[in-house]
Amino acid sequence: MALVPHPHISEDDYLHCIRCGQCLAVCPTYRLTLNETDSPRARVALLRAVREGLLERPTDRTAAQFFRCLLCGACTFTCPSGVTVDRVLELTRGEMAELGLLPQPLVALNQRIRESHNISAEPPESRLLWAQNLPAPPTGLGKAQAEVVYFVGCVGALFPRSYGIPQSFVQILEGAGVDYALLGAEEWCCGYPLAINGDLEGAREMMRHNLEAVRATGARTLVTTCPSCFHFWKHAYPAALEEDLGLEVRHATEFLADLLEAGRVPLRDDLPEQVVTYHDPCDLGRKSGVFDAPRRILRAIPGVTLVEMAENQGGSHCCGGGGNLESMDPALSQGIAARRIRQAAETGAQVVVSACQQCERTLFNAARAERLRLRVKDIAEIVLEAMRR
Amino acid sequence: MSEHAWIDRLREVLGPAKVLTNIEDRIAYSYDGTFAQQLPDVAVLPESTEEVAAVVRIAAEYRVPVVPRGMASGLAAASVPFSGGIALSLTRMNRILELDEVNRTVWVEAGIITADLQAYVEARGLFYPPDPSSNKHSTIGGNIACNAGGPRCLKYGVTGDYVMGLTVVLPDGRVLRTGGKAIKNVVGYDLTSLFVGSEGTLGVITEALLKLIAKPQHVRTALAEFPSLDDASRTVNAILAAGVVPATLELMDETAIACIEEAMHLGLPLDVEAMLIIETDGSDDEAVRREMEVVERVCRENGARKVTVAQDEKERAQLWRARRSVSPSLARKAPNKLGEDITVPRSAIPEAIRRIKEISARHGLPIVVFGHAGDGNLHPNILFDKRDPAQWEKVEVMAGEIFGVALDLGGTLSGEHGVGVLKRPYMERALGPVSIDVQRRIKEALDPLNILNPGKVLP
Missing domain, CATH: 3.30.70.2740 (Alpha-Beta Plaits)
Structure with missing residues (x-):
């Protein structure tokens, strides 16, 4: 559950941390630096020290420790005492921001989003560049009314190397005859990056705008290829806006699994054999409980043998791209990605599939940096390749 | 410039990145798995025996306490730096130095996570049995310093039974090597055993040579419910008397059962006084099966109301779920x-x-x-x-x-x-004045400046 609306941290949030240390074993930052300071247990202890006066005046350095975290939730998943560490850290980030201690790279990110309504300060019309080199313009473009809204998300829409994800997804939707609309320039950042950077009001502004834009289409279903948008729409929107969205919020993998099982996406029977491993995005798996749908899709594709990494599903290891850590400490983020891609390589798979543009990007870069002969794809891409057209 | 000359010396020797003095870092190194807490003046992250020795030499020169620390999951506050000084973390010394498959030994640095070592040797058909429940979040060095046990110790023995040799940085900064690959070794005092369980008060363990055995290929697990605690207890002895040494023989009393059931809703019986989890293992499937038949019979003869034997890995995990849920259930309560x-x-x-x-x-x-x-x-x-x-x-x-x-x-x-x-x-009540006196003399002989984990173990 994300932090909106913003309850302040209560003692109960950290009191049950018994400092057993189990979270150290699963924390990607700790496992990389082997420095207790980078562990969930230390972050909770630091929060507690601030609250209880052991650390009287938090500084930029104090705040930085709360932002050197992926918010991947592995600690929360493993905590025997039920401390929701990632949620507590989201709240703590908010408090640090209120104290004026938001780290500079994140101040800049917040400002960009507030001004441009996307994470990379692009003009709104850039959100449709990805659609330009499709064989035909997407039918969902400029559609006023539709059953389904496809919410593309900033990275898919604005990062050229991620264009393949929305491009693949809309082609599948069209092949399956789905009545869908794109919001185009009217799609704003979902608000997630602002919320975890302490700008709750900014996040609410994004949410209100997006909800209105979706409602204007009359759609009953919102689908997104981005697990973070999905997690935020599904969990934070109703809580923050204090209303029933009147929408079914679905991730692309859930939507695709249903289309496949309903026979609406015919698959080729001349596909090559390939060994595939699936990387669970934190916001989709651990935080939203979607583990099966992507695996059902992959098993349905002829020729695919699905193998699991040692750390999978609830115990999955973050790709390194979570929690705005990339803006905060790129080297740390890359080190974590390298560790994950090596886990993928150990399975002997030829292809790593994820269901997140951020995971796909960080893992792709890691495979290159580690010189591993592993292809990295989004699940929409592998489904489109398999689709009979 | 820092306020302490010795901290500057640490920075010279280790480089500034391995010497942590910020309040945020000091808080991170102020606790273990208990509720105790005290800030060290500095935390250091050495990466070799030489660096550990350099740290200890500086500490000796300036009379600064040194508290060695693995992953600080201990339950006795042994690694909490109550006198301040240096929190010395060994977690970055986590390499496997040598696996000797012929002599069945593995030589590791102290900071390796026990479960990582176990996974490494098990992938090669070998086995390091000691299994403290913290094995995923504790280090071999910490396990040795506390002589950690675990459920499997009944059959396989405790950590100390697998330590064949150690590299130890002594309180004066010299490096001591004990033991070796020879199984029989009676030359001189058994210094290896002296450091096992010494909780960082006599030296800093930086490397260990560990004995391995062949990995048992088969395992059977049973859960037995006893209306009477006395019956459960009698069963424990009866099983052993029947000539079976189970790999594990775990007991949960009615308070534990109630606590687990309240938190986890596993469907455990609330009208029994005790449950036993019993596991037999070995290399011969038939023998393991026969042993489990004996266990089952002995349980029933001694008043077990119900004995469930897991038929596959999934059922086995299900049976263990109750036992593994004890700690989480407590923490939530x-x-x-x-x-x-x-x-x-x-x-x-x-x-x-x-x-x-x-x-x-x-x-x-x-x-x-x-x-x-x-x-x-x-x-x-x-x-x-x-x-x-x-x-x-x-x-x-x-x-x-x-x-x-x-x-x-x-x-x-x-x-x-x-x-x-x-x-x-x-301690004094448990051991008596003579034992305490002998132990004090050992401590004084090795650590006359009392800089190594001062104030721990001995009264």
């Missing part, structure tokens, strides 16, 4: 717990549990009892809220009384957690 670790002769288990329940009733705070029944090692956990001073006062009294129960019944204070500071006040 109260903000604090004091997990004790007494051992008694096996025959005294029912009496020990009865007396512990009486202590709980008299003081009005819950005590949950579970443990490794096969070796008489019980974990009475007192549940409380440390924010309430009245409760905290009671807890201290109750802990003393629990230790009294163990000693009265011919047992001792700790089976596998160690002494640290929490059990220090009871």
Whole structure:
């Protein structure tokens, strides 16, 4: 559950941390630096020290420790005492921001989003560049009314190397005859990056705008290829806006699994054999409980043998791209990605599939940096390749 | 420039990145798996025996306390730096230096996570049996320094039984190597054993040579329900008397069962006084199966109401779920717990549990009892809220009384957690003045400046 609306941290949030240390074993930052300071247990202890006066005046350095975290939730998943560490850290980030201690790279990110309504300060019309080199313009473009809204998300829409994800997804939707609309320039950042950077009001502004834009289409279903948008729409929107969205919020993998099982996406029977491993995005798996749908899709594709990494599903290891850590400490983020891609390589798979543009990007870069002969794809891409057209 | 010349010296020797002096870092190195906390002046992250030796030499020169630390999951506050000084973390010394498959040994740095080492050797058909429940978040060095145990110790022995040699940085900064690959070795005092369980008070363990065995290929698991605690306890001895040495023989009493059921809703019976989890293992499937048949029969003959034997890996995991849920269930029930670790002769288990329940009733705070029944090692956990001073006062009294129960019944204070500071006040009663005097002399001989983990273990 994300932090909106913003309850302040209560003692109960950290009191049950018994400092057993189990979270150290699963924390990607700790496992990389082997420095207790980078562990969930230390972050909770630091929060507690601030609250209880052991650390009287938090500084930029104090705040930085709360932002050197992926918010991947592995600690929360493993905590025997039920401390929701990632949620507590989201709240703590908010408090640090209120104290004026938001780290500079994140101040800049917040400002960009507030001004441009996307994470990379692009003009709104850039959100449709990805659609330009499709064989035909997407039918969902400029559609006023539709059953389904496809919410593309900033990275898919604005990062050229991620264009393949929305491009693949809309082609599948069209092949399956789905009545869908794109919001185009009217799609704003979902608000997630602002919320975890302490700008709750900014996040609410994004949410209100997006909800209105979706409602204007009359759609009953919102689908997104981005697990973070999905997690935020599904969990934070109703809580923050204090209303029933009147929408079914679905991730692309859930939507695709249903289309496949309903026979609406015919698959080729001349596909090559390939060994595939699936990387669970934190916001989709651990935080939203979607583990099966992507695996059902992959098993349905002829020729695919699905193998699991040692750390999978609830115990999955973050790709390194979570929690705005990339803006905060790129080297740390890359080190974590390298560790994950090596886990993928150990399975002997030829292809790593994820269901997140951020995971796909960080893992792709890691495979290159580690010189591993592993292809990295989004699940929409592998489904489109398999689709009979 | 820092305020202490010795911190500057540490920076010169290790480089500034491995010397942490910020308040945020000092907080991170101020605790272990208990509620105790004290800030060190500095935390250091050495990466070799030479760097550890350099740190200790500087500490000796400036008379600064050094507190060695693995992943700080200890339950006796042994790695909390109560005198300040240097928190010396060994977690970056986590390499496997050599696997000798012929002699079946592995030589590792102290900071390797025990489960990582186990996964490494098991992938090669070998086995390092000691299995403290913290094996995923504790280090070999910490396990050796506390002589950690675990459920498998009944059949396979404790950590110390697998340590063939050590590299230790002594309090004066010299490097001592003990033991070796020879199985028989009676030359001189057994210094390896001296450092096993020494809790960082005599030297800093930086490397270990460990004995490995062949990995058992087959395992069978049973869960037995006993309406009577006495019957469960008698069964433990009856199984051993029948010639079966189970790999594990775990007991949960009715307080533990109720606590787990409340938190996890696993469908456990609430009308029994005890449950036993029993596991047999070995290299011959037929033998393991036969042993389990004996276990099943002995359980029934001694009053078990129901014995469930897992038929596959999935069922096995299901049976273990109850036992593994004990700690999580406790943690959800109260903000604090004091997990004790007494051992008694096996025959005294029912009496020990009865007396512990009486202590709980008299003081009005819950005590949950579970443990490794096969070796008489019980974990009475007192549940409380440390924010309430009245409760905290009671807890201290109750802990003393629990230790009294163990000693009265011919047992001792700790089976596998160690002494640290929490059990220090009871040491003299447990060991007597002669033993304490001998141990003090050993400490003084090795650490005359008293810089290594001062204030721990010995009263």
